[in-house]
Amino acid sequence: MLYAFVYRVVVLVFPETGLAVVPVPVQRLPEFVLGMALAWAMRSGWRPRIHPIVGIGSMAAVIGLLLFSGRLIGDGPVTVVLRGLTNEFFTIACGLAIVALASHALRGKRLWFASRWQVRLGEWSFAFYLVHATFIYLALRIFGYQEASWRNLLWFAVLFVVDLVAAWALHTFVERTLEKRMRRWKDARDRARGTVGIASA
Structure with a gap:
């Protein structure tokens, strides 16, 4: 630091x-x-x-x-x-x-941070980090900059929900899927190494 x-x-x-x-x-x-x-x-x-x-x-x-x-x-x-x-x-x-x-x-x-929903949001957090700016820039491209107003809180809420749904989808269908495949590949490689080790002994 x-x-x-x-x-x-x-x-x-x-x-x-x-x-x-x-x-x-x-x-x-x-x-x-x-x-x-x-x-x-x-x-x-x-x-x-x-x-x-x-x-x-x-x-x-x-x-x-x-x-x-x-x-x-x-x-x-x-x-x-x-x-x-x-x-x-x-x-x-x-x-x-x-x-x-x-x-x-x-x-x-x-x-309280260890509640089920807090843990789940934590699991989605990296995917949220990856997608949130994309939807912010997309909204700016479509709707443009809005004048300063308390009504903008509604924009923030809508963007937050969209980002959260996108983060859930990315985590569920991409991140976890790839993680499972990588774990299966590693487990298979470890089993193969163990078999080779036993055979050599």
């Missing part, structure tokens, strides 16, 4: 460097690395005692920073940098929340 913070500060303070043209997947790499590192640590037995309220509260704090930093310290260069680092702050807050909630659950304590 240090790379992410340094990169973002350099882009914000020295925009003439041209680093803003770094491909988005490279910019997002620290988020994936952080997630994999936390997953590996927890699978290895790491169980930090962080209360879920702390994890959820950290995300609320980042949102508060984004919304109220201008009022608290003015719209100067510091505010610009802080707002520019919102993604990095939120990444850390999300990691903290995930670790807190996972540790809480692994200690045998019940969480």
